[in-house]
Amino acid sequence: MSLPNMNYRFLFRMAFVAVLGLGFLYIQPSKLAKNPPLYIAMNPEYQRIASEQLVFELQGSDSLLKHPVYLLSDEQKQPLLYAADIITPVCIDGLCKPMYLTLYWSLVGDYVGYGVFQDNLLTKFDHEPFETKDYSKFHELLLNKHSILERKNMADLFDQNVQATEKITFQGKEVDAVSGATKTEIKESVVEGALYSCFTAWHLAHGEVKEKIVQHLLSLYSPTLAQAFLHSSYEDYQFFALKQLDATAFAQNLPRIQDIFRTASPMTRLYILKKLPKESWKTEQVALPFFQTFATTDINTRTLLLNNLKYSHEK
Amino acid sequence: MALIHDRPVLGGNASSEIRVHTLGIYGKFERILRMIDTEHYPNGSPEAQKDQEKRDQNVQRYKNIDIHYNWRAYNAVADSQVIQYVDAQHTSNGKRIRFKAPLFVDATGDGWIGFWAGALYSYGRESVYKYGEAWNEWGELWSPEEPDNFVMGSSILWRTEIAETPQSFPQLPWAKEIAKDHKATAGEWYWEFSRNDLHQIEDGEEIRDHLLKAIYGSFSNAKQVAGNEKYQLQWVSYLLGKRESRRLVGDHVFTFKDVVNNAQFPDSVVVEKREIDVHFQQNLQTEETPDFLSKALFYKTNRYYIPYRSLYSQNISNLFMAGRCFSCSHIGLGGPRVMRTTGQMGAAVGFAAALCHKYKVYPRAIYETYLQEYMETIEKQQVIKP
Numbered sequence: 086m087s088l089p090n091m092n093y094r095f096l097f098r099m100a101f102v103a104v105l106g107l108g109f110l111y112i113q114p115s116k117l118a119k120n121p122p123l124y125i126a127m128n129p130e131y132q133r134i135a136s137e138q139l140v141f142e143l144q145g146s147d148s149l150l151k152h153p154v155y156l157l158s159d160e161q162k163q164p165l166l167y168a169a170d171i172i173t174p175v176c177i178d179g180l181c182k183p184m185y186l187t188l189y190w191s192l193v194g195d196y197v198g199y200g201v202f203q204d205n206l207l208t209k210f211d212h213e214p215f216e217t218k219d220y221s222k223f224h225e226l227l228l229n230k231h232s233i234l235e236r237k238n239m240a241d242l243f244d245q246n247v248q249a250t251e252k253i254t255f256q257g258k259e260v261d262a263v264s265g266a267t268k269t270e271i272k273e274s275v276v277e278g279a280l281y282s283c284f285t286a287w288h289l290a291h292g293e294v295k296e297k298i299v300q301h302l303l304s305l306y307s308p309t310l311a312q313a314f315l316h317s318s319y320e321d322y323q324f325f326a327l328k329q330l331d332a333t334a335f336a337q338n339l340p341r342i343q344d345i346f347r348t349a350s351p352m353t354r355l356y357i358l359k360k361l362p363k364e365s366w367k368t369e370q371v372a373l374p375f376f377q378t379f380a381t382t383d384i385n386t387r388t389l390l391l392n393n394l395k396y397s398h399e400k
Numbered sequence: 401m402a403l404i405h406d407r408p409v410l411g412g413n414a415s416s417e418i419r420v421h422t423l424g425i426y427g428k429f430e431r432i433l434r435m436i437d438t439e440h441y442p443n444g445s446p447e448a449q450k451d452q453e454k455r456d457q458n459v460q461r462y463k464n465i466d467i468h469y470n471w472r473a474y475n476a477v478a479d480s481q482v483i484q485y486v487d488a489q490h491t492s493n494g495k496r497i498r499f500k501a502p503l504f505v506d507a508t509g510d511g512w513i514g515f516w517a518g519a520l521y522s523y524g525r526e527s528v529y530k531y532g533e534a535w536n537e538w539g540e541l542w543s544p545e546e547p548d549n550f551v552m553g554s555s556i557l558w559r560t561e562i563a564e565t566p567q568s569f570p571q572l573p574w575a576k577e578i579a580k581d582h583k584a585t586a587g588e589w590y591w592e593f594s595r596n597d598l599h600q601i602e603d604g605e606e607i608r609d610h611l612l613k614a615i616y617g618s619f620s621n622a623k624q625v626a627g628n629e630k631y632q633l634q635w636v637s638y639l640l641g642k643r644e645s646r647r648l649v650g651d652h653v654f655t656f657k658d659v660v661n662n663a664q665f666p667d668s669v670v671v672e673k674r675e676i677d678v679h680f681q682q683n684l685q686t687e688e689t690p691d692f693l694s695k696a697l698f699y700k701t702n703r704y705y706i707p708y709r710s711l712y713s714q715n716i717s718n719l720f721m722a723g724r725c726f727s728c729s730h731i732g733l734g735g736p737r738v739m740r741t742t743g744q745m746g747a748a749v750g751f752a753a754a755l756c757h758k759y760k761v762y763p764r765a766i767y768e769t770y771l772q773e774y775m776e777t778i779e780k781q782q783v784i785k786p
């Protein structure tokens with residue numbers, strides 16, 4: 086099996102004792118450190134990591150295990166990413182085996198990448214190792230915030246009710262999102278033969294962790310970080326920064342906000358237009374750059390621009 | 401009892417005209433709801449016809465239900481906050497009837513009766529702060545800081561089939577402006593349209609036409625692609641299926657918090673366990689996506705309960721509501737808008753109306769004075785085998 090190049094930034098060693106068969110796992114980590122990512126959507130940030138700091142623990146769905154989450158920072162101690170070494174049981178019918186991986190998140194708590202433990206690579210349920218394409222598919226699945234796995238319980242995946250399933254996939258086509266996924270849809274989104282690992286990993290990479298990371302980030306949110314976010318090229322960072330600005334700060338940062346307005350998605354544009362204090366529409370250098378986008382912007386934004394027209398002239 | 405209905409068949413979105421399958425649980429009303437719900441066929445399936453016959457036959461069996469098929473209500477007049485009458489007109493012969501009654505139920509989906517009578521209502525997305533409905537996972541897409549006019553959109557379901565032989569389909573220049581280069585050989589629930597300058601009721605026809613152009617245009621585009629020769633359109637609904645518009649305000653406004661807290665009420669008459677799903681238009685996130693496609697955000701839940709107080713108007717004394725125009729917030733509608741749940745509302749309202757009739761009182765009195773008898777009546781329903 087060939088894997089993409091791995092450059093080891095950190096040394097890691099992991100000793101563990103696993104007790105299988107009882108539906109749980111006992112693990113004793115000897116030294117924690119991050120495994121370099123196999124796939125990462127934020128490599129420039131990853132490359133600048135100089136230190137790590139344990140910040141909180143993630144409680145997986147298996148309450149016996151807690152996963153330590155680290156904040157990774159640069160030389161100047163500016164935060165870059167979050168990461169966690171995960172050792173978790175993947176169980177079917179009470180039969181469990183451990184899965185090892187390191188998950189990486191952006192500073193706003195979105196999954197961005199994962200790494201593997203060299204001694205314990207990912208396997209499928211029949212103990213076959215992941216193939217190269219499986220590793221990339223795994224990353225793709227974890228990147229999808231809207232994955233069909235989001236609204237599934239482990240129990241749903243065992244669904245023995247074949248009849249109901251057949252009705253849902255009636256002629257292999259029309260299915261309602263609110264009625265649950267087809268087996269095909271689940272099958273297409275996960276690594277073949279590794280449904281339970283995929284399920285377990287997806288639910289660790291999303292959900293509870295997002296809330297916790299945002300909470301933690303807010304606890305260290307400084308003016309420096311606020312500026313870095315506002316000037317970041319990532320739209321979710323820009324959005325996070327916009328959300329933290331109060332009305333005065335909004336006005337002070339207008340040039341940058343107008344820049345963001347020109348390049349961001351409609352959702353962010355609408356947010357800016359709603360948040361901009363009504364009285365600021367009276368000032369030409371505030372209002373004009375927004376109105377100048379009218380001809381090229383999307384129709385929802387246009388509607389809000391038109392609605393704001395009434396604020397931009399004195400009565 | 402007079403049932404005024406502007407279509408030739410009963411069922412609204414579940415009817416054979418719109419063909420959405422019913423989801424949700426039966427709660428205490430399995431006996432009643434089994435008479436009118438559907439099997440779990442795919443949305444848009446011709447199987448809807450079978451359940452349509454079942455539904456119409458079952459309702460017609462009741463001697464005390466006077467069904468007025470093809471009569472559209474167009475006005476409701478209240479005096480001192482009490483509706484005196486509802487006016488309706490036949491949709492083809494134009495005749496008019498004035499319906500006078502002591503009690504009215506607004507089950508129009510769009511909250512028409514309440515609207516005409518002057519009932520309090522809401523439309524659009526509330527500010528996240530109004531009822532504390534934040535879910536950080538999805539932020540503004542879920543519930544905005546500032547209220548706005550975005551609501552879940554309306555849909556037109558459609559269906560294709562693969563024929564034995566190649567089928568021709570014309571190029572449709574008139575659909576290009578909407579479909580652009582999008583290609584599709586199948587419809588789904590997420591063919592859905594909502595925009596902040598369009599009102600789901602007032603602009604319903606524009607929304608319908610937009611979706612028809614999207615469907616015919618995208619299918620026509622797909623037909624130009626090699627491999628699709630045998631596809632043909634089998635069915636396209638001519639009616640809009642709506643999800644959200646006016647919500648009438650009751651004594652209790654059902655919100656996300658009631659779901660998250662699994663709040664139980666002394667007057668819990670509806671129960672559901674289905675996840676909340678709230679839709680948004682894909683092009684808000686990704687501008688290039690066609691404007692007629694949506695996505696759903698799912699919030700998994702335990703059981704949650706809707707109190708009777710969300711099923712009658714706060715300011716119109718003799719008005720009940722059942723269906724998606726019940727008293728709720730935008731996010732509150734996300735879970736219980738499905739049709740077995742809305743069906744539970746209808747059943748709960750029916751039993752309350754019977755008690756109102758018995759004691760010659762208005763809906764609020766059932767909660768204030770006759771709650772025990774009401775809840776016992778409902779409890780008994782549960783043990784009656786369908």
Ligand SMILES: Cc1cc2nc3c(=O)[nH]c(=O)nc-3n(C[C@H](O)[C@H](O)[C@H](O)COP(=O)(O)OP(=O)(O)OC[C@H]3O[C@@H](n4cnc5c(N)ncnc54)[C@H](O)[C@@H]3O)c2cc1C
Pocket residue numbers: 261263264404405406407411412413414420421422423424443471472473474507508509510512554555556557588589641642643722723724725737738739740742
């Ligand atoms: C594409 C789509 C997919 C969906 N998926 C599901 C799903 O899978 N399962 C599910 O359970 N739910 C689903 N829903 C949601 C569900 O269909 C609606 O929330 C539900 O139908 C609302 O019920 P209602 O009785 O309030 O309104 P409706 O079903 O719209 O019924 C209202 C009825 O009142 C009639 N009416 C309106 N005004 C008047 C008037 N003035 N006079 C006389 N009659 C009038 C209408 O013709 C209609 O028949 C979906 C909706 C859509 C559009």
